[in-house]
Amino acid sequence: MTCHSPIVVALTLAIAAGASSCISASDQSHMVVDPQQCDGPLGSPAQLQTPVGASEGPSIDAPAQCYESSSGMDRGAYIRIHGxxxxxxxxxxANRDRACVPPASASPDVCPEVLADAVGQMIFGMLQERGIQVNGIGAGVCAQREAMRSQDVNDWNFSVGIMNWKDADTAIAIVDEVLRNLGIGDSFGISVRGIDCNSVPL
Incomplete structure (x- = not known):
């Protein structure tokens, strides 16, 4: 009998469900909206306490902040968490047929590729379980549209979106936990962002 950790089981279900990498306007319509979120996330970057470049615990880059877009979904900051x-x-x-889920305690050569959107769905669910308002999976804040033509998760600033800086440390810790448990060496991100107020009635 093969046993899987809760993270592996959750990831298996996410892949089987064909995880979506976007949040729809109808999903956003159910959000509790503060008009300030039209211009970016709530709170302040000063609320982030996770140290940049730490040798222990989550390893993150300094938040990359972008506020040039007219949409709140693209206004905020991208935080890269390293695996x-x-x-x-x-x-x-391009990779759905060959990507797979690593069984618990599998050697590194088993399932060398894992779908980013499936990992994102799992992180999305874990954040929701903690009561954190989540906003989107896929292309992150500061992603350049030209670069997104590639199939590289780093070019996409692939991430899960959150809407308040007060939740950033918890979100980073969850991403770090998932990457470690799955043995993933690539980075995954958190986008601290606002909302697209053209899609959400205020």
Whole structure:
């Protein structure tokens, strides 16, 4: 009998469901909206307490902040969290057939590629379980549209979106936990962002 950790089981279900990498306007319509979120996330970057470039615990880059877009969804900051394993995150469109889920305690050569959107769905769910308002999976804040033509998760600033700086440390810790448990060496991000107020009635 093969046993899987809760994270592996959750990831298996996410892949089987064909995880979506976007949040729809109808999903946003159910959000509790503060008009300030039209211009970006709530709170302040000063609320982030996770140290940049730490040798222990989550390893993150300094937040990259972008506020030039007219949409709150693209106004805020992207925080890159680095993995520590050998498995790669891959985009679904070109790799869905060969990407798989690593069984618990599998050697690094088993399932060397894992779908980024499936990992994102799992992180999304874990954040919601903690009562954190989540906003989107996929292309992150500061992603350049030209670069997004590639199938590289780093070019996409692939991330899960949150809407308040007060939740950033918890979100970073959850991403770090998932990357470590799955042995993923690529980075995954958190986008601290606002909302698209053209899609959400205020």
């Amino acid at each position: 520590h394993g050998t498995r790669r995150l891959v985009m679904g469109s």
